Amino acid sequence: xxxxxxxxxxxxxxxxxxxxxxxIRLFHWAFACLTLAALLTGFYAxxxxxxxxxxxxxxxxxxxxxxxxxxxxxxxxARFSSFAYSPRALFTHLRRMLSGAPEHHLGHNPAGxxxxxALLLMVALMGISGLLALGGVEKxxxxxxxxxxxxGWLSLRLHRFGAYLIAAMLVLHVxxxxxxxxxxxxxxxxxMITGRKRLLNEHLPPRIHKQLSRxxxxxxxxxxxxxxxxxxxxxxxxxxxAAFLEALSGLPVRGARALTMPASFRSECGDCHMAYHxxxxxxxxxxxxxxxxxxxxxEDATLDEAIRAEIxxxxxxxxxxxxxxxxxHFFRVVDPAEPKRITRTPGWRARHxxxxxxxxxxxxxASKSNCGAxxxxxxxxxxxxxxxSIPAPRxxxxxxxxxxxxxxxxxxx
Amino acid sequence: MTKTSLLTTATxxxxxxxxxxxxxxxxxxxxxxxxxxxxxxxxxxFQGFSAERGxxxxxxxxxxxxxxxxxxxxxxxxDPTKSGRTRAGKEIKPMALSRTPxxxxxxxxxxxxxxxxxxxxxxxxxxxxxxxxxxxxxxxx
Numbered sequence: 001x002x003x004x005x006x007x008x009x010x011x012x013x014x015x016x017x018x019x020x021x022x023x024i025r026l027f028h029w030a031f032a033c034l035t036l037a038a039l040l041t042g043f044y045a046x047x048x049x050x051x052x053x054x055x056x057x058x059x060x061x062x063x064x065x066x067x068x069x070x071x072x073x074x075x076x077x078a079r080f081s082s083f084a085y086s087p088r089a090l091f092t093h094l095r096r097m098l099s100g101a102p103e104h105h106l107g108h109n110p111a112g113x114x115x116x117x118a119l120l121l122m123v124a125l126m127g128i129s130g131l132l133a134l135g136g137v138e139k140x141x142x143x144x145x146x147x148x149x150x151x152g153w154l155s156l157r158l159h160r161f162g163a164y165l166i167a168a169m170l171v172l173h174v175x176x177x178x179x180x181x182x183x184x185x186x187x188x189x190x191x192m193i194t195g196r197k198r199l200l201n202e203h204l205p206p207r208i209h210k211q212l213s214r215x216x217x218x219x220x221x222x223x224x225x226x227x228x229x230x231x232x233x234x235x236x237x238x239x240x241x242a243a244f245l246e247a248l249s250g251l252p253v254r255g256a257r258a259l260t261m262p263a264s265f266r267s268e269c270g271d272c273h274m275a276y277h278x279x280x281x282x283x284x285x286x287x288x289x290x291x292x293x294x295x296x297x298x299e300d301a302t303l304d305e306a307i308r309a310e311i312x313x314x315x316x317x318x319x320x321x322x323x324x325x326x327x328x329h330f331f332r333v334v335d336p337a338e339p340k341r342i343t344r345t346p347g348w349r350a351r352h353x354x355x356x357x358x359x360x361x362x363x364x365x366a367s368k369s370n371c372g373a374x375x376x377x378x379x380x381x382x383x384x385x386x387x388x389s390i391p392a393p394r395x396x397x398x399x400x401x402x403x404x405x406x407x408x409x410x411x412x413x
Numbered sequence: 414m415t416k417t418s419l420l421t422t423a424t425x426x427x428x429x430x431x432x433x434x435x436x437x438x439x440x441x442x443x444x445x446x447x448x449x450x451x452x453x454x455x456x457x458x459f460q461g462f463s464a465e466r467g468x469x470x471x472x473x474x475x476x477x478x479x480x481x482x483x484x485x486x487x488x489x490x491x492d493p494t495k496s497g498r499t500r501a502g503k504e505i506k507p508m509a510l511s512r513t514p515x516x517x518x519x520x521x522x523x524x525x526x527x528x529x530x531x532x533x534x535x536x537x538x539x540x541x542x543x544x545x546x547x548x549x550x551x552x553x554x
Contacts, residue, residue, distance in 0.1 A: 272499040272501050273502065298479050298482075303525075366498060
């Protein structure tokens, strides 16, 4: 019996068989592209590209859901069960691979399988840490109701670390594919495009996969469920998840509140510069500012005592210590030499260090203190990444994305 | 007050208002009247406000104030019909009444800014005469 099978098997050797079904191929390349795009936008894009980074993340989330469904309902080689190797199998594989006498697997080999699981898991974890960071730091997204700044900040650090890890894994993955291609004498990357692999003698008789002939392979490669149904189910899951996350995004943001300031604040502190959000400095700094209005950064900003006291009270009641926004955390610690300046706090300087001094001097900005020139949401005190845009040197021309007409409106308000 | 001094005050007031303050509405006229009365009190020889003097006040480089702000033009710009800019980068609407009709209509606001800006630029408060001159100049722009 075995003899006969072996016989028919060697007849089949050298033939092309379809291993990767179309959905898995599409998935693979979409996942590869989006992962790269996520890494690139995460590492290199300016802050105001966050929206795009999030869109890419959402795409990856959708792909993950599909992959999990397909891991149970997809073709033979797409199913998780077909490549859930034991650690021992992985170890044997690696040893033989390094000694130049590898095992051959028609589907994922143990090392490749390991990489698939690890990458899927890592990308899922990146999604979760990303949403935690988005919620805690940016106060946006489906977890903004749940996470405080500290946890969000920690998640952001883990998210960044994870990105390095994924980059390293991708390098390893590509190296593995190249090595295994050499050993098998066939281009495995192309196999992920065409879906076809050449059947090698070594694939037969495969002890682990019991596929034997080309027709057998094809037959067993078929989805166990009707693929249309599995895809529809994946789509349904994705939409449900999206709706759920969308609903969560509507919940009240943790630690957020509406700012209520006396009317005098906007009129008296908003003439020479935007009326800075009280969360931008700690109470001690506001007290110092309100006690020294005769020489307010080289200018006289004196007020009637009643109004002065009213504004001071409101500033202190809403000072940085009373908020959980990122700006309130960044600028809570002031420069002891100049405690009245937001723009001298270590947090402010670190975040604007990359901006050349001449940018601040340019006509459309004029001063570091003119937050609203670059932060369209400065008045709200949120300083969301998506609302950052540096205006062009000459008003009217644009270098950065967003619309300067918006920021101009915000400035003159 | 004697009869004659009353008369001169009245003429001064009238002159102040009759000056070519073409753009000035009732609110600005009231503010001007207020300064005219104060100027008259300070100097019985008060002859009314002068746009010329106001112009000089606006364009001159002063000393005695804060080094960052030697002149009104530091913030208000050299063309009263155009917007100026604070040191912190915020736009200041043109001072010329023809461009910003709500200027000089609220005595409290006017006094607040004269107090601050004159101290900034000259290191002292402006006199009622200077204030009236300045407004008269801007009302003609």
